[in-house]
Structures are given as C-alpha cells and as structure tokens.
Amino acid sequence: MPIRISALAAAAACTAALSAQAAEPFKIAFIDPLSGPFVSTGELMRDHVQYAVDDVNAKGGLYNGDKLQLLQFDSKLSAQESQSALQAAIDQGARVVVTGGSGSSVVAALVQAASRYNQRNPGKEVLVLNHSSIDPDLTGRSCSFWHFMFDANTAMRMQAIANYIKTQPAIQKIYLLNQDYAHGKQWAHYGRDLVGKARPDIQFVGETLHPIGRVKDFAPYVAKIKEAGADSVITGNWGQDLALLLKSAADSGYNLRYFNHSAGGFPGTVTSISQTRIGQLTWVAEWHPGQADRPQADARARDYKARTGKDFLAPRMDLVPRMLAAAVAQARSTEPVKIAKALEDLQIDTIVGPVKMRGKDHQLLLPQVVNTIAPVDGKLVKTGWEGTNYGFRTDAVYTPQQVELPTECQMKRP
Structure with missing residues (x-):
C-alpha cells in the first residue's frame, strides 16, 4: 500500500x-x-x-x-x-x-x-x-x-520628405539643426544628401549639432538660424528638445517650417504647436491619427x-x-x-x-505618410488632438516601394 x-x-x-x-x-x-x-x-x-x-x-x-x-x-x-x-x-x-x-x-x-x-x-x-x-x-x-x-530607417524616412519637398518650390533655404548623437548626425546627413538630390536648387545655409537632452533654451540656436536666413529647418530633435526648439522660435516670432522624422508620434507635440501658433511642423511616419482611408x-x-x-x-x-x-x-x-x-x-x-x-x-x-500639424479646418484636418484645435493634415502618402533604398548588409546566418 x-x-x-x-x-x-x-x-x-x-x-x-x-x-x-x-x-x-x-x-x-x-x-x-x-x-x-x-x-x-x-x-x-x-x-x-x-x-x-x-x-x-x-x-x-x-x-x-x-x-x-x-x-x-x-x-x-x-x-x-x-x-x-x-x-x-x-x-x-x-x-x-x-x-x-x-x-x-x-x-x-x-x-x-x-x-x-x-x-x-x-x-x-x-x-x-x-x-x-x-x-x-x-x-x-x-x-x-x-x-x-x-x-x-532614417534614409527611407528622409526619402519620403525629399519626395515631398520636391513638390514645394517655396522652400528655398534650409538649416540643419540636430542632436549631437548618431541619429541627429544621420538625419542631417541624409537631409543634405537626399533633399539636395531632389532639389538641387535648395541652399543649405547652416548646420549645428547640440547636446541631447541638456539644452534648456534654444534661443541662441534660433538666432543663428534666423541670421542664416533659413525658411525651413531639418531637425531630428524629439521629446523636450523639439518642444523647447518650437517654443524658442515662436518666442522670437520666427515662422519656420520644420521637417522631422516622427514628431507627431510623441505626446505633447501637438500641444506645443497649438500654443506657439506659428511655425509648421511636418513629419513622416507609417500613419497619423485621423488619416483618411484607414478604417x-x-x-x-x-x-x-x-x-x-x-x-x-x-x-x-x-x-x-x-x-x-x-x-x-x-x-x-x-x-x-x-x-x-x-x-x-x-x-x-x-x-x-x-x-x-x-x-x-x-x-x-512599410508605407510612409508625410503630414503637417495644422489647425482644424473641417476639410483637410477634421479632428483636433490633445484637446486642441490642431490635428494632422496629410501631405503625401508613399508606398513602401517608393521609399525603399538598397542595403549594404552582408548578413552572416547561423
């Protein structure tokens, strides 16, 4: 038993x-x-x-x-x-x-x-x-x-922006302002390279790198951009570095255009734009809130x-x-x-x-959608975001094939 x-x-x-x-x-x-x-x-x-x-x-x-x-x-x-x-x-x-x-x-x-x-x-x-x-x-x-x-990747996102800037003749002078680390340097590099190829007539009037997450006042940087006569900025800034840049430019009354990789995908960016009320922030991602034909x-x-x-x-x-x-x-x-x-x-x-x-x-x-944070107008921007009257306006939609770029990868497999 x-x-x-x-x-x-x-x-x-x-x-x-x-x-x-x-x-x-x-x-x-x-x-x-x-x-x-x-x-x-x-x-x-x-x-x-x-x-x-x-x-x-x-x-x-x-x-x-x-x-x-x-x-x-x-x-x-x-x-x-x-x-x-x-x-x-x-x-x-x-x-x-x-x-x-x-x-x-x-x-x-x-x-x-x-x-x-x-x-x-x-x-x-x-x-x-x-x-x-x-x-x-x-x-x-x-x-x-x-x-x-x-x-x-950075190059593919910038390719989408370059495709869009090619259709915008009013953009003439670009300043490159980016965080001083790998991504910021690459956003600047691909901006100069791919936008330059798409629009050989554009002038790149200056380039600056700044410490990531440590700048409390971007006024000196904005002053340099203004002195260079830029109408647009290619910036890979994100988080507080982007919000503070927008604030300093607005405080100076400088109505810049910004081209960014994923700005609207971070909370608070729309609020920052709505508070400054000047400046146009254009960014690129696989989708944006309120995008048409994406039920x-x-x-x-x-x-x-x-x-x-x-x-x-x-x-x-x-x-x-x-x-x-x-x-x-x-x-x-x-x-x-x-x-x-x-x-x-x-x-x-x-x-x-x-x-x-x-x-x-x-x-x-994956697809890339170039879009701009803009006031609700009932037509192109129908819904406000973050409790504001600002939302997202679709500027251009590119298929994966339209932004696909070759790779240098020589992969070793187990």
Missing part, C-alpha cells in the same frame, strides 16, 4: 510539473527609458507594446496556446544599463527583447551583446526587435541575424483609447508582438532561430496596409 500511494503521488507530481511547464509564458523583455527626461516617450512605447501583447493573448495567444508575457526594464538611456537589463531579462527567461526608444547607439550595443551571448549559448538564443531606432547601419553595414527593424487603424485607435485611456500613436510598436506571433505560428516553434527565419520575408496585412520584413537585411518595408 505505501508503495502504491508513493507511485500515485509521483504521477500526480509529474502531471503537475508538465502542466506548469505547458503553461509557462513566452517572455518578452521591454528595455527602454522608464525614468529621466524621456520617461513619457518610454511609457508611450511600453503601453503600445503591452496593449498588443494583451490583445494577442486575448485572441488565444501563440499557435500552441502559450501566452506572451512582457517584462519591463529601464534602459536609463544608457548602453551599459541596457546591457545589464538584457542579462537580467535572459536570467528571467526572456527569448525576445523589444527596444528602440533609447537611441541607435543603445540598440547597437544590445545587438552586439545579444550576438555574443547567442554565440556562447547555442540553443538559448535571444532576438532583438527594434521598433524605433532607425540608424541605417543597423540593417546595413552592421546588420545582424539577431536584429529586426520594425520602422523605416482598421481608426478602429484600433478607438479600442486602444477605450482600454488604456491614452492615445494610439504608433502602429509599428503595436505591430511588433503581432508580427512576432505570426512568425511563431509560421515556424511552429518558439525557438528564436526558427522565429528569425520565419520573420525573414514575412508579409502580412496590417492596419496601415501590407508590410514586408525584407529578408536580406531584416528591414521592415
């Missing part, structure tokens, strides 16, 4: 262990700024990713019924802190890292750290899914099998608002967990190597239209 009881207990324990193992979630580590001057940006990114994770889970989870779980880590805008977070995430069982809001240098450091870890730990690899750091080198000369970019995006935005109480701004961030789940389903596996191979050349229909993950460099190809 004691032997029988022991056997039953062992069988029950084994069954419980198997059930616990089957119920183990697939862990994703979110590593982005959750403190400091860009905390609102990091929280926006986290909320978009968490919403998509919850939605995937509500619809049944992964192909095998496993659920996704999002672990959160603060990058503190530091490569060293992010690498420490990566190790902590791996220790907690994460197989995928979602990141992108700390700058391309941080993402590059994470990709390098993940690559080293994967080389040392075959069978326990980790993937890096990047939603917002758009350095072309990440899918170019420094491309990695372990990294995927879910946003149009699925409108529905997603309404559901996001209902669930979170916040505004839906970035479909690409929402797309990351969904495309991950699609790749897992195609691979019929949760092994990162198999997921990566399934992601390569994966094409899916999304709320912003068809997208494709280019297999040769892991660069997502």
